[in-house]
Amino acid sequence: MSFSPNVCSPTLLGSALLSVLLLDSCSAPAAPAGPPPTIGPDSTVQVAAGTQYMRGPVHRFFWGKHYRKLWATPVEAPVFNLRTAVPGGLTPVQEGGSFQTKNLRLVDKNGVQYVLRSVDKDATKALPEGLRDGPIGKLMKDQTSVINPYGAYIVAPLAAAAGVYHTNPRLVYVADDPALGEFRQSFANALYLFEERPEGDQRTVGSFGRSAKVESSRKVFTNLVTNNQHRIDARWYLRARLFDMWLGDWSRREDQWRWASFPGAGGATVYRPIPRDRDHAFFKFDDGVFTHIIGWVKSNYQSFHQKIRLADVEGLNRAARPMDKSLLVYLTAQDFQQVADSLQRNLSDQVIHNALALWPKAVYAEAGGEFTENLRGRRQQLPAVAARFYELLAQDVEIPGTDAPERFVLEPTGPGLLRVSHYSLHTGRPDSLVGQRTFNYRQTRSIKVFGLGGNDVFELRGLPDHRFAIGIYDGAGQDLVELKTTTDVAKAHTSVTVYDSGDGNTIRAAKPVKVETYVPAATEFDAAGWLLRHRLF
Template structure:
């Protein structure tokens, strides 16, 4: 039994030698399977899942990439890269526009210590690449365009032993790849990136968001992208899975819009084996692409992106979430779903077409309920960050069980500019944390907000002012001001608790905010 469960060589072993590359004829089309080595015995599939093994093992006709002619003027390889799973090769055309080749097959064993990579654990990790649909990424552009979500435009192809690979020939020849635009820099000619003249990384964008409130993310557009992720079952949406199209605005600010990239974990099918079902129960972020999106699974489905979601969606209301979800549901018609699946080779459509049609239709109709649950999870404990420039935070009652928070840009010698505001209801929210980060911030407490919502104020760096408009009020409430004692002015009554604290590096300053987003 141990052999069956841990050693993938026990049944239908994967070949130790790579398959011989197909013969490339003059028509520049070859028959190739994305991963014939994922075919397994019935016993193995019982324990470790059926997954998309048939799709991996089925040969399909694929065009051959010739780097000298694949785009006008050809492509020149410049840099190898990739994650622990995907092998990437960055290329550039004659105009300096960048592309990337991404391997269709994956190898997660690179994340293991070398001594484990070729043993039973390594072979099992490699085998579980079959949870990913090898051709899933290719249906996304049609769907994303209809949804109003930015996207790359991958092309499937086989790269033979092309001399144009140069020094990369040994490691990258004779494999199946997707070729797509690399969303970076000047993309003013690419409609699917918003024709932005400056596309930036998450590290750069979040650094700017922390530095100044003159940079901001289009929250509704980001929410649309996140609900689209959930529809696809794409649970791996951490910060590095995004690029950002930037757009200067007439009021001298910069607006960012999200560009999702890397759809490797969309349409994930993991829990159809005995052992993988158990693992999926323990690792609840490993969400499988089912016909129904269970509301109890929404938290796990979004765990990787939670720090981003909490920061970037903080000013949106429940009504905003519903409107975006309804818009998506209406745009993603049955005809759009049908058209997207037609990009697959007929051999793959015969295996997956009916299944995906049914699942995408049912999941689409659930989007409003999923959006409600998503809002509920984010509204429970709220974090509102400032920037390293001065801000003014205003907290006040907004009716029974409600608290209003407004945040302004406090520019010297100018009228305050509203950055964002939101009314919170005790039915949804149990705590609100305000983070001053840098700058000389002002925190104003007007009256005594409803005590059913706990409010925590963290001054951060700078010499801040914390004042209460009615300091004589003594009604018990749940407002705590955390004072780092670095020259703050504190003018509050007994109803507000003032607590000394030593700022933690991962919580209360700009650098800590980037650490929170795994970007520092």
């Protein structure tokens, strides 16, 4: 069967499948983009981010209103001048971007890097070429309207108040500027966000903590495996993650972060997170028949409403779950509540008002009232969201070591309680505590401890409550697993399994502790598997 543009009959529209394919052609035509505005030096322009997203009533009914009005609303933006944007000017050096955003990297005379990030997006890059210009590609491109084109613009002042590191995007219009050189055709005549690129020496940038060395997730996670002298500031990371939830930003995969490094005690390096790429903050998806259905199936596609769905906190955080499980493992429920309470106090009504006031007047007139109510409502939920977030992470716990020698002590401290202590082993001086946490079987059903590399020690000071499923994974190196107890355990009931990869370990733990041979999988914390687990290869 072949389809043509003249098949907008009620019979065809009655089919959900054909609606998926045809609604784009049955809707009102997109408004023409029009010629680029006439531009003088250092001038401003009135331009809309995407008039093509204004669709007819049938299309909006099935595929959502989203932020279509904002995309079609003309705003005033300064014309970006590469010669005067920073002292000494900027030179474009590299085109990049994700599946959706088009980026242009710029460098100043001192080697400091900046980036232009396209306001308009194109998710069809993720499709095979043959599908990009067809009905599926057109529909996928149309759904760019779920993104608030000016959302990232207000995140910086909100993050500053929240105590979260941030970039400082400025809305600019890039004209047909000869200074773009080889990138002129691809980047001219469009709206962009211009911001610092968080990498390298950032001692002059307060919103990056004035860190002398900002690094990528791949580099930082590689360092975290090496030894426990490299550590994440877990409370800073938790603050950033709760801030993500407040914004409704569900796309927080590993590459959406950079890390500011600072010297810690005893020669350690401490990393604090710099969230970047706020394209999915304030996501609005569930206001069409089909998108509403998809939103229930894909629970990570959560819309920015006045209330956060507590039942779907897991979905909201699915993209960042591997990072959350690794980096927050030693924080307690009290830590989660303290950070949530602090965040709630910092995000006052005045902070919200001042941030929204930075929007262009036409944007504020359209969305200011809605955003004020939504941000206030979601702020009140932060303690409850933090509690639910903690509960989800506490259910199945994974404790990673490093490739350096370490000692893990598992010690029952009462009925249904188990304390896990993680130490760094040193020659000639006492072991140093890396992290410690007490688990309750009412919250936690399984605990896995991964030694990774090095000659590690796993010490069981008594048998854990049988309601915990305990897994000890040796990793590389010649490890010692030892059960230390003065009581007869032959008839005791426990659920401890030692996973022995067979590389010369010493296991001094008789029944009821089980020993199983295994080959480490790439999804586990066996050195290179750490990076595979975190999708950084």
